[in-house]
Amino acid sequence: MEINYDTIKVIGFDADDTLWVNETYFRDAEEEFAKLLSQFETPNKIDQELFKMEMKNLPTYGYGVKGFVLSMVEMAIELSNGTVSNSVITKILNIGKGMINKDVALLDGVEDVLQKLSNKYRLIVATKGDLLDQERKLEKSGLLDYFHHIEVLSDKKEANYSKLLNHLDIKPTEFLMIGNSLKSDILPLLNIKSKAIHVPFHTTWAHEEVTLEESKNKQFHTLKTLKQLPELLQC
Known part of the structure; x- marks a missing residue:
């Protein structure tokens, strides 16, 4: 051409x-998130629902790790019907902090x-x-x-x-x-x-x-x- x-x-x-490198860290974070919520849904379903949540929240949060973390927290609350523990929420926040602090x-x-x-x-x-x-x-x-x-x-x-x-x-x-x-x-x-x-x-x-x-x-x-x-x- x-x-x-x-x-x-x-x-x-x-x-x-x-x-x-960037997107690799999001894929790793999605896997960690699915493990944290494995008692509520299958990994594939969690991945699909998280993506839908991210798309819904894009106009509000924009792109980046912070919006991604907020979507994970919201998704955890929704998938667990509000029963997700403070410990799991803390682990989700730590996933985000880990992404931000990567070399x-x-x-x-x-x-x-x-x-x-x-x-x-x-x-x-x-x-x-x-x-x-x-x-x-x-x-x-x-x-x-x-x-x-x-x-x-x-x-x-x-x-x-x-x-x-x-x-x-x-x-x-x-x-x-x-x-x-x-x-x-x-x-x-x-x-x-x-x-x-x-x-x-x-x-x-x-x-x-x-x-x-x-x-x-x-x-x-x-x-x-x-x-x-x-x-x-x-x-």
Whole structure:
């Protein structure tokens, strides 16, 4: 597939599961949660109901660990018909604290890629999630010096990206987004005439999945690893 990147001046990076590991910790937390509530329901049913609760609460809590923990607490109360113990609630809260306090595990080759690209492009982070948590992870990552701007978005739709690009005085045709989610990092950018490159992570949150029809006839590259990016952009 021939895609011309000659007009690109600014590259935006998603953070979670593009720069560092994230979704794996949510899957682990869901397993812990299912074990805590195993007396009330099967693991599969608990997983399904927790996802429904997260979707219901997204407009209220937004994305990130804190909203996830609140959804777990609410789900525990609902599944147990209000009989869940204080001990279990405490363990749920501790799951969340453990997620927040995890070390940042950079994905393979990330810093080398940013170093190469920063010689040619202006780099920014465009991610979503809890502001405090994302700021903490960026600080722990040791990557802050590579980025000219950090933006934690409430969502990643066309309007959010257009507002960001307008705020930073970036023309859509001069912007390239890199991310692991077709729904959040790729398709919205293509719809506003920017470019995007998909770097899948080995696990994807169900909320971020798209159908083949939604991505059909869209022009974008998919890379196996971020380490392929400098060669594609001839850096």
